[in-house]
Amino acid sequence: MTYYTAFTLMPNLLHAYKKLFSTLNALSFTSLISLNLLLVPQISQAEQAVSKTPELPVCVYIASYAPGYSWQDGIERALTQTLKDHCKIKTFFMNSKKVFDKESLQKIGLHAVDFIQSHSPDVVIVSDDNAVKYVLKEHYHNSQLPFVFCGVNNSGIPYGLPYKNTTGMVEKNPTEAILKLLFSINPSKTHVAFMTTSGTSANRDIHEFHQLVDKLGIASSAFQIRNEQEWRILYKQLQEDSKVDIILFSNRAAFKTWDHNKNIEWIKQHNNKLSITTQDWMMPYVAVGMNKVPDEQGLWAGAAAIEIINGTPASQISVVPNQKFQLWINPLIAKPFKNQLPENIFSQSLVYDEANVK
Numbered sequence: 001m002t003y004y005t006a007f008t009l010m011p012n013l014l015h016a017y018k019k020l021f022s023t024l025n026a027l028s029f030t031s032l033i034s035l036n037l038l039l040v041p042q043i044s045q046a047e048q049a050v051s052k053t054p055e056l057p058v059c060v061y062i063a064s065y066a067p068g069y070s071w072q073d074g075i076e077r078a079l080t081q082t083l084k085d086h087c088k089i090k091t092f093f094m095n096s097k098k099v100f101d102k103e104s105l106q107k108i109g110l111h112a113v114d115f116i117q118s119h120s121p122d123v124v125i126v127s128d129d130n131a132v133k134y135v136l137k138e139h140y141h142n143s144q145l146p147f148v149f150c151g152v153n154n155s156g157i158p159y160g161l162p163y164k165n166t167t168g169m170v171e172k173n174p175t176e177a178i179l180k181l182l183f184s185i186n187p188s189k190t191h192v193a194f195m196t197t198s199g200t201s202a203n204r205d206i207h208e209f210h211q212l213v214d215k216l217g218i219a220s221s222a223f224q225i226r227n228e229q230e231w232r233i234l235y236k237q238l239q240e241d242s243k244v245d246i247i248l249f250s251n252r253a254a255f256k257t258w259d260h261n262k263n264i265e266w267i268k269q270h271n272n273k274l275s276i277t278t279q280d281w282m283m284p285y286v287a288v289g290m291n292k293v294p295d296e297q298g299l300w301a302g303a304a305a306i307e308i309i310n311g312t313p314a315s316q317i318s319v320v321p322n323q324k325f326q327l328w329i330n331p332l333i334a335k336p337f338k339n340q341l342p343e344n345i346f347s348q349s350l351v352y353d354e355a356n357v358k
Contacts, residue, residue, distance in 0.1 A: 057122040058088050058120065059086075061091045063075075063091060064129065067093060078294070081302075082298065090115075092112050092116075094109075095108075096134075100199055112135045113139050125148045125149075125302075128201065132159055133200060136163075147314065150171070151294075156319065162315070164315050170322070172292075173205070176215075177290055182246065182340070192213065192219075194222040195223050196225075196250040198224050198226060228252070245273065246275070247274070267285055275287050277289045277291070278290060279291055283352040284330065293324040327350065329350070
């Protein structure tokens, strides 16, 4: 807003002054000064309040993958809802789900670092393993900048977490819970075949799967596949393998293509073994799922970021595992295995509906 004095008023106002002098000779100099002040533009109370409103802190969110990946979308949705009135959110998508070589991942990590530095944030939130490994671990280990991590598979130990400048929520898979549930109904079903893709998170999942089956003392096999063609071949082989009792289908996000309709028909043709998952967006392709809730990660990470903004050191906020899981059933694929499942699973689970597929 521009301010004017009696010496910078426009000519028409000066003319008005002359007219006032000729008709109001009795006005004192003090009165004229008062009149001048009335004519000068003033700052309203509302404008003064706005000018005194402090700038919101800056929160940077580094997402390991690209928009459209269901798990990450859920984290981002809850994170944004939690932080929207507390900080300005700046988001960088690493888009690394289909990137596997270390050099490329490190370059993406450096781009994320440049993004962080360009926004001078008060706190940084990183989700999933690639952001933790190639941004937080490589560039901000025990730095002054506070970080909140979430979606880190099973444990932060492989990355040396937590650091002095971090807190976070790890992503525990309910694989043990769903296997114990199924084995309690049919203990003879003890060979589990695990199907997953490649990449940082998938490698971690394979490692954790081997640890789990060793702990439970059950027979198992594990396979990492690169594309949907390999998936169809392996799926058919496992469905026809007399040694396999349960197929755990973990993920397909790293595949460059996925023909939903074609693969659904393939599953219907070769639906001989009970299939399970721990990802809700994999429910079109399996009979039963015990699935994580991505929004839980985003809500917790957002709340932790707010605590840090309000002055709590990240190191004083405890690292926690996720707690929420949902039991799902796909009636179309589960129907042949009704005798292998708990009696109430069809009535008490969330039901997958093919009509909801986007």
